[in-house]
Amino acid sequence: MRVIECKGAGGPDVLQIAERPMPQPQADEVLIKVAAAGLNRADILQRQGNYPPPDDAEKDIPGMEVAGEIVAAGAKARRWKIGDKICTLISGGGYAEYVAAPEGQCLPVPAGFSLIQAAALPECIVTVWANLFETGGLKPGRTALVHGGSSGIGSFAIQMVKAHGAKIFVTAGNDEKCAACVTLGADYVINYKSEDFTAVIERLTKKHGIDVVLDMVGGDYVARNLSVLATEGRHVSIAVQGGKSAAVDLWRIMRDRLVLTGSTLRHRSRPEKARLVAAAEKNVWPWLNEGKIKPLIYKVFSIKDAAGAHKLMESGAHIGKIVLEAAF
Numbered sequence: 001m002r003v004i005e006c007k008g009a010g011g012p013d014v015l016q017i018a019e020r021p022m023p024q025p026q027a028d029e030v031l032i033k034v035a036a037a038g039l040n041r042a043d044i045l046q047r048q049g050n051y052p053p054p055d056d057a058e059k060d061i062p063g064m065e066v067a068g069e070i071v072a073a074g075a076k077a078r079r080w081k082i083g084d085k086i087c088t089l090i091s092g093g094g095y096a097e098y099v100a101a102p103e104g105q106c107l108p109v110p111a112g113f114s115l116i117q118a119a120a121l122p123e124c125i126v127t128v129w130a131n132l133f134e135t136g137g138l139k140p141g142r143t144a145l146v147h148g149g150s151s152g153i154g155s156f157a158i159q160m161v162k163a164h165g166a167k168i169f170v171t172a173g174n175d176e177k178c179a180a181c182v183t184l185g186a187d188y189v190i191n192y193k194s195e196d197f198t199a200v201i202e203r204l205t206k207k208h209g210i211d212v213v214l215d216m217v218g219g220d221y222v223a224r225n226l227s228v229l230a231t232e233g234r235h236v237s238i239a240v241q242g243g244k245s246a247a248v249d250l251w252r253i254m255r256d257r258l259v260l261t262g263s264t265l266r267h268r269s270r271p272e273k274a275r276l277v278a279a280a281e282k283n284v285w286p287w288l289n290e291g292k293i294k295p296l297i298y299k300v301f302s303i304k305d306a307a308g309a310h311k312l313m314e315s316g317a318h319i320g321k322i323v324l325e326a327a328f
Helices: 041-048 122-135 152-164 175-184 197-204 221-227 250-255 270-283 285-289 303-315
Strands: 002-006 015-019 029-038 065-073 085-089 098-102 106-108 143-146 167-172 188-191 210-215 229-237 259-262 297-302 321-325
Touching: 002 303, 015 303, 029 085, 029 122, 041 303, 065 098, 085 098, 085 122, 098 270, 106 270, 122 152, 122 210, 122 229, 122 270, 143 152, 152 167, 152 175, 152 285, 152 321, 167 175, 167 197, 175 188, 188 197, 197 221, 210 221, 221 229, 221 250, 270 285, 297 303, 303 321
Parallel strands: 143 167, 143 210, 167 188, 210 229, 229 259, 297 321
Antiparallel strands: 002 015, 029 065, 029 098, 029 321, 065 085, 085 106
């Protein structure tokens, strides 16, 4: 089969077409003919040599979510049958014509969705569910702050929070991105380049603060996020684009009983990923089937131009998801 591999660590141009043996599904896996793969920030980091994949993933083939058709199944795979259209969360190797995936990490394609749309779902939805709803404990009627509201994660977070019956504040970097967040349903959108989000939130919440912050920035944002948390609020870190170190006010954490936590998804065990996928299917897939949530896809690239897709993501110009169509 053909794949897109990283010929060493470096810029987008290290992504090249190569040939690899066809994967063989293990007993609890299914083999998928890939129609499309979602692009995620972790793919960029892996290509750069800054995010080694787990042991069960291809070391030099990016791609953590795909959609396609099942063409074979292992002896213990029971739920899915050959010909089923699914999307799946995987540890890596998605930039390929075929991929083997644990059946517990596969999800049905929502009603009316194309495989291109379905490829944009698993990574972001499971990440948002795990961090904002499970770890963050967001409840209906409460408030959330999400940085990068126009990103793939942010675009799903806005819609999921609104479907859940909570209020959402987001930040974005220009007027076009702010407008997109409003269209998605954000209650309050703050242009972080022209406004101080801490001052805006203090004013809008009348100093009550935010119940849950989902942060992809890190660095000096952490202290600023903690300053706008309500009593017993939770701060959940899922990326460190602005730096992996932060100075925090421990007294405020103690006084207001704040929780500072975080996670990654890729290195969790297969049983834990299967649990999260099942939770996403139970809680979020009804919203997708009812049309309450839709992926915001900015651009679809041929997988042969994976380098161009990576360049676009690194530019920061996109709004929503970037998808690779597996047309080799």
